[in-house]
Amino acid sequence: MLTPQHLILTRRTMIQAGSVGLLGLGMNHVAGLRAADRGQIAARGGKAKSVIIVFLSGGLTQHDSFDPKPDAPADIRGEFKPIATRTAGLQICEHLPMLAERSRQWSVIRSLTTPYNGHSEGHMVMLSGRTPLPLGFNGSKPQPTDWPSIASTVGDALPVRNNNLPPAVALPERLIHRTGRIIPGQFGGQMGSRRDPWFVEASPFNAKSYGAYPDYEFHFVRGREQNKALKFEAPNLSLPQGIDRGRLAGRAELRRLLDRQSRELEGAAEVAAFDRRRQASISLLMNDRVQRAFDVHAADPKVQDRYGRNAFGWSLLMARQLVETGVNLVQVNLGNNETWDTHDNNFPLLKDCLLPPTDRGVSALLDDLSERGMLEETLVVMFGEMGRTPKINEKLPGRDHWGAVQSVFIAGGGVPGGVVVGASDREGGYPAAAPQRPENLGATIYHALGIPSTAAWHDEFDRPTRIYHGDPIEFV
Numbered sequence: 001m002l003t004p005q006h007l008i009l010t011r012r013t014m015i016q017a018g019s020v021g022l023l024g025l026g027m028n029h030v031a032g033l034r035a036a037d038r039g040q041i042a043a044r045g046g047k048a049k050s051v052i053i054v055f056l057s058g059g060l061t062q063h064d065s066f067d068p069k070p071d072a073p074a075d076i077r078g079e080f081k082p083i084a085t086r087t088a089g090l091q092i093c094e095h096l097p098m099l100a101e102r103s104r105q106w107s108v109i110r111s112l113t114t115p116y117n118g119h120s121e122g123h124m125v126m127l128s129g130r131t132p133l134p135l136g137f138n139g140s141k142p143q144p145t146d147w148p149s150i151a152s153t154v155g156d157a158l159p160v161r162n163n164n165l166p167p168a169v170a171l172p173e174r175l176i177h178r179t180g181r182i183i184p185g186q187f188g189g190q191m192g193s194r195r196d197p198w199f200v201e202a203s204p205f206n207a208k209s210y211g212a213y214p215d216y217e218f219h220f221v222r223g224r225e226q227n228k229a230l231k232f233e234a235p236n237l238s239l240p241q242g243i244d245r246g247r248l249a250g251r252a253e254l255r256r257l258l259d260r261q262s263r264e265l266e267g268a269a270e271v272a273a274f275d276r277r278r279q280a281s282i283s284l285l286m287n288d289r290v291q292r293a294f295d296v297h298a299a300d301p302k303v304q305d306r307y308g309r310n311a312f313g314w315s316l317l318m319a320r321q322l323v324e325t326g327v328n329l330v331q332v333n334l335g336n337n338e339t340w341d342t343h344d345n346n347f348p349l350l351k352d353c354l355l356p357p358t359d360r361g362v363s364a365l366l367d368d369l370s371e372r373g374m375l376e377e378t379l380v381v382m383f384g385e386m387g388r389t390p391k392i393n394e395k396l397p398g399r400d401h402w403g404a405v406q407s408v409f410i411a412g413g414g415v416p417g418g419v420v421v422g423a424s425d426r427e428g429g430y431p432a433a434a435p436q437r438p439e440n441l442g443a444t445i446y447h448a449l450g451i452p453s454t455a456a457w458h459d460e461f462d463r464p465t466r467i468y469h470g471d472p473i474e475f476v
Contacts, residue, residue, distance in 0.1 A: 046413075046414065046447060046448050046449050046450025046451070047376055047377060047413055047414030047448065047450075048377055048378060048379040048412070048413030048414060048448040048449050048450070049161070049323075049328075049377040049378065049449075050161075050323040050327065050328050050329060050330070050377070050378050050379070050449075051154065051328070051329050051330075051378070051379040051380075051381065051413065051445055051448070051449060052316075052319045052320075052323060052329075052330050052331075052332060052365070052378060052379070052380045052381070053150065053151070053329065053330070053331040053332065053381050053382075053383075053445075054316070054332050054334055054362065054380065054381065054382035054383075054409075055127070055175075055331055055332065055333050055334065055382075055383065055384065056334055056335065056339075056340045056358075056382065056383065056384035057119075057123070057175050057183075057333060057334075057335060057336060057337075057338050057339060057340060057341075057384065057385065058119070058335065058338035058339050058340030058341030058342070058384060058385075059119075059122065059338075059340055059341060059384040059385055059386035059387060059388055059401065059402070059406070060340050060383075060384045060387070060388075060406065060407070061340075061342060061346065061350070061387065061388035061399050062110070062387045062388065062405060062406055062407040062424065062428055063076070063077065063078055063388070063390070063399070063428050064078055064080050064093055064095075064346070064347070064350055064355075064388075064399075065092065065093050065096065065355070065407060066092050066093070066096075066108045066110065066407035066409060067108075067110045067407045067424055067428055068080065068081075068082040068091055068092065068093055069390075069426070069427065069428045070082050070091075071426070072390075072426060072427055072428070075391055075392050076390050076391055076392070076427050076428070078346075078347065078392060079347045080093050080094055080095060080347070080350075080351070081094045082094065083096075083097065083100055084100070085099075085100040085101075085103035086100070086101060086102070086103045086104050086418075087103040087104060087417075087418040087420075089420075090103055090108075090418070090420060092108075093355065095350065095351055095355040095356065095359065096355060096358075096359045097359065098359045098360060098363035099359055099362060099363055101363075102363055102366055102367075103417065103418055104417045104418045105366050105370070105375070105411055105412075105417045106366065106380075106409060106410065106411035106417050106418075107409075107410050107411070107415060107416065107417055107418065107419035107420065107421065107475055108407055108408065108409055108410070108419075108420055108421070109407065109408040109410065109421040109422055109436055109441075109473060110405075110407050110420060110421065110422050110423050110424050111405060111421065111422025111423060111424060111431035111432070111433060111434050111435045111436055112383070112405065112406050112407070112408050112422075112431075112435075112436045112437070112438070112440075112441060113403070113404055113405050113406075113430070113431050113435050113436070113437065114126070114131060114386065114403040114404075114437070114438060115131070115403060115404075116386070116403045117386065117401040117402060117403045118139060118401070119139075119177065119183065119338055119341070119385060119386075119401075120139030120140070120177075120183060120184055120185075121133060121137075121139060121403075122384075122385030122386040122401075122403055123175065123183045123184065123185040123186070123385045124137065124139075124146065124147065124184050124185035125185070125385075125438045126185070126383060126384070126385045126386075126438050126441075127149045127150060127151075127185040127186055127385075128146070128147035128148060128149055128150060128185055128189070128438070128442070129147075129150050129153075129438045129439055129441060129442020129443070129445070129469065129470075130147045130438060130439060130442070130469055131437050131438050131439060134146050134147050134189070134190075137184075138184070139184065140181060141181060141182060141184065142182060142183075142184040142185075142186075142187050142189070143184065143189070144189065144190065144192070144193075145189070145190060146184050146185065146187065146189035146190065147185075147189050147190065148187075148188055148189045148190055148191040148195070148457070149185060149186050149187060149188070149189070149197070150329075150442055150445060151168040151170060151186070151197040151329050151331050152168065152187065152188040152189070152191050152195045152196060152197060153191070153442075153446075153457065153467055154167070154168060154328055154329040154445070154446070154449060154451075155167035155168030155195060155197060155328060155329060156191060156195050156457050157446070157449075157451050157455055157457065157467060158328045158449060158451070160326075160328075161326035161327075161328060162290075162325060162326025162327070164287040164289075164290045164326075165290055165293070165322070165325060165326055165327050166197070166198040166327065167327065167328040167329065168197035168198065168327070168328060168329040168330075168331075169197055169198045169199075169200060169322055169327050169329070169330050169331070170186065170197045170198070170199050170200070170330075170331040170333065171199070171200040171202060171315055171318060171319070171330065171331070171332060171333070172200060172201065172202035172311065172314075172315050172318075172332075172333065173199065173200075173201045173202070173333065173336060174186065174199050174201075174333075174336075175333055175336060176336055176337055177337065177338065178337045178338055178341075186331075190459065190465070191457060191459070192459070192460060197329070197331065200294070202314075202315075202318075289325060290325065292321075292325075293318075293321045293322050293324070293325040293327075294318065294321075294322075296314045296317045296318050296321070299317060299321075303317065303364075303368070304317065306360075306364045306367070306368075307360065307361050307364040307365070307368075308357050308360045308361050308364070310357050312334050312335075312357035312358060312360075312361045313357060313360065313361045313364065315332045315333075315334065315361075316332055316334075316361040316362065316364065316365045317364075317365075317368075318330075319332045319365070320365055320368055320369060320374075323374070323378055324372070324374065328449075334358060334361075335354070339354065340354065340384055341401075342388065342398050342399060343393065343395060343398040343399070343400055344395050344396040344398045345396040345398060346388075346392070346396070346397060346398035346399050347397075362380075362382065362409075365380065366380070366411060366412075369412060375411070375412040376412065376413070376414060377412075377413065378412050378413060379410070379411075379412050379413025379414075379415065379445065379448045379449070380409075380410070380411045380412050380413070381408065381409070381410050381441070381444075381445060382408070382409035382410075383406065383407075383408040383409070383441070384406065385403075386401055386402055386403040386406060387402045387403070387404070387405050387406030387407070387428075388400065388401070388402050389401070389402045389429075390402070390427040390428050390429040391427075402429070404429060404430050404431075405424045405428065405429060405430055405431055408436075408441060410444075413448040413449075414448055415444075415448065415475055416475050419475045419476070421434060421436070421473055421474075421475060422434035422435060422436060436473055437470060438470075439469040439470025440470045440471060440472065440473050441473065442468075442469065442470065443468050443469070443470045443471055443472045443473075444472045444473045446467055446468060446472075447472040448472075451467060453468050454466075455467045455468070
């Protein structure tokens with residue numbers, strides 16, 4: 001069986017015809033919804049053509065970002081001060097000044113809640129948009145009984161906009177726990193691995209570089225020159241040695257090499273999946289526009305400076321290039337190994353390592369999308385798997401796991417800017433008004449994309465499963 005491990009392409013590997021692992025692109029070239037459903041989508045009311053999910057693995061502290069509590073006691077309000085935004089009455093953390101200037105372009109949900117304080121449970125419910133854990137959930141590894149991720153659902157539900165690209169991409173790598181295990185919630189689950197998003201691994205992200213705080217400091221603290229020296233690369237979409245484009249155009253040579261691997265697969269489903277991946281790999285190799293979408297270093301140097309010449313900035317720039325080229329959904333994992341899990345040293349890490357590149361990168365993304373006339377048709381949503389505790393612990397100090405409330409950033413795709421949905425209580429510990437669940441967030445994404453509320457996905461036995469499990473959030 002093909003597993004999530006087959007879906008990874010690293011920058012050190014070239015797409016070679018003789019490797020099943022490299023060709024396990026997780027391409028979703030399937031029919032999607034029934035013809036009637038597709039007709040509904042064609043006449044949809046949603047304004048968005050695509051969505052960029054910015055996922056903050058580990059859990060962004062609401063107090064120290066989009067829901068400051070300046071009147072709370074010191075052991076709750078923390079070290080940071082709030083600053084005014086362009087939206088009357090809306091204050092956010094002082095270390096998000098660029099987003100504060102752009103508050104009329106985005107809104108914030110301050111009352112999203114789940115009952116889980118664990119990373120695996122939080123990833124599962126937030127990335128799938130479903131609060132109850134699936135039957136037999138095993139937090140230590142992904143399982144075929146897991147709920148499908150929002151990325152897989154959107155990738156399956158919407159018509160493909162560019163046949164040379166997968167409909168859903170996750171970058172710059174899979175979500176990995178600090179122990180090295182793969183975190184559940186980011187795959188196709190019950191939809192099957194063939195509808196996993198396509199995972200791109202790009203340098204300098206990897207388990208080693210995001211497993212220790214000194215590496216955060218290298219990327220973001222120790223000076224601009226070192227940051228400029230970093231090389232951020234998507235997979236090297238190069239031809240195998242000895243095969244030029246003329247030979248590839250005939251496909252005979254590539255097919256011969258690929259067929260050698262297909263014979264090793266067992267079962268009709270696996271062979272069919274392999275054939276889809278084969279055609280996808282040929283498209284990737286032959287299409288210059290597709291290759292340019294993955295090349296952030298070819299972008300104007302001023303654009304790269306605008307986003308930030310670091311892994312956060314390059315990831316967001318690649319996301320913009322991909323949705324512009326025709327990808328329906330891009331999930332950008334800003335940090336890995338639960339980078340935002342700030343039990344220890346919360347305030348220096350946020351101030352020096354995490355908030356500045358996020359502030360710059362997301363602000364640049366909003367500006368770039370707006371200037372290109374893409375913001376109204378691109379939904380940008382930023383959240384993690386949980387919030388953080390109201391009370392600061394005494395370790396270094398930091399904030400611990402807290403699923404009861406978190407803040408969600410949302411912009412574009414027809415969502416009005418300058419709106420605050422819901423509220424947390426005086427200590428930022430629980431929803432105090434308009435509580436929202438992952439189901440509401442998922443429905444908001446689907447609704448913005450024009451997926452009808454009656455839509456369903458179908459398993460290999462053609463059994464339907466509804467997509468919506470809640471109502472879209474109203475921004476008023």
